[in-house]
Amino acid sequence: MTATAQPEAPAPPSPKKGRIGSVEVLAGLLVLLVVFRNPLASLISDPRLQTWTTVFVSVLVQAVPFLVFGVVLSAVIAVFVPRSFWAKALPRHPALAVPTAGLAGVVLPGCECGSVPIAGSLIRRGVTPAAALAFLLAAPAINPIVLTATAVAFPRNPEMVVGRGVASLVVAVAMGWLWLRLGKAEWIKLPHRPDLDGMSRAQAFWAAVRHDTMHAGGFLVLGAAAAATINVLVPERWLNALAGNHLLSILALAALAVLLSICSEADAFVAASLSQFSLTSRLVFLVVGPMVDLKLISMQAGVFGRRFAVRFAPATFVAAIVVGAGFGAVLL
Secondary structure (H helix, E strand, O other): OOOOOOOOOOOOOOOOOOOOOHHHHHHHHHHHHHHOHHHHHHHHOOHHHHHHHHHHHHHHHHHHHHHHHHHHHHHHHHHHOOHHHHHHHOOOOHHHHHHHHHHHHHHOOOOHHHHHHHHHHHHHOOOOHHHHHHHHHHHHHHOHHHHHHHHHHOOOOHHHHHHHHHHHHHHHHHHHHHHHHHOOHHHOOOOOOOOOOOOOHHHHHHHHHHHHHHHHHHHHHHHHHHHHHHHHHOOHHHHHHHOOOHHHHHHHHHHHHHHHOOOOOOHHHHHHHOOOOOHHHHHHHHHHOOOOOHHHHHHHHHHHOHHHHHHHHHHHHHHHHHHHHHHHHHHO
């Protein structure tokens, strides 16, 4: 009886010739740095580049700890919190879930960089997008750390703390309800996250952390670079010229909040330093900043998709200006 021939195992694929890997790229960059070290040294000594580098690094240093916090909490929500929890924690009616989610921001210290991945994870776990977006906007502005920092920055104006907290919550809830009314599901396109069901909890946790860090972190770097560029290009004398006009000062500080992209834990001290502007315009600065800035828009585009960002960010910007100016007129 003759033995049947066993099929030969396929040969392992040979590495592709000519393929450039990360080691080759790093080696090439090192060679370029050595060759062009003299031109680079003179370029780095330029004051404008030094200012750009300082702003870029400061934005990242402020934002990265809270981004990490948000990414880790997002992974915890994705892996350890069952879907049934959110059905019990939030009211079933979406219109009631929106203010509840907005108020949840009070108990979660963090800035806008951390709230974006958390909101994305909430939507993945079945939370209505309107409620998740209300949380996204409210959490960076009404949590205790931010309100305490505002009180320290404005020790003689406690109404700034009340105005910031209430106005920010009103904007967050209003934008959530607006999404219920006008928002479309196809505008939100969450990036594909690897299937976590077949993994252990530890493996799924780190897979979710790596995924969200790559998406949110990359767009954070782009936003920080854009903010640093604006800081270099916008002359300070323009701000002084605008401070004398009430309406223009409000619009100017709203635009400045978007361009500077300061973390919500630190923006109150920047607002306090802009003493040439009215308290109302500075309140608008504090309401707009945690909801709409360059790094936040970049991160929203990375987590929710560009179709979402180009609609949601301008609408939030207008709402924050109107509500902030309204509360400023009443309280200040």
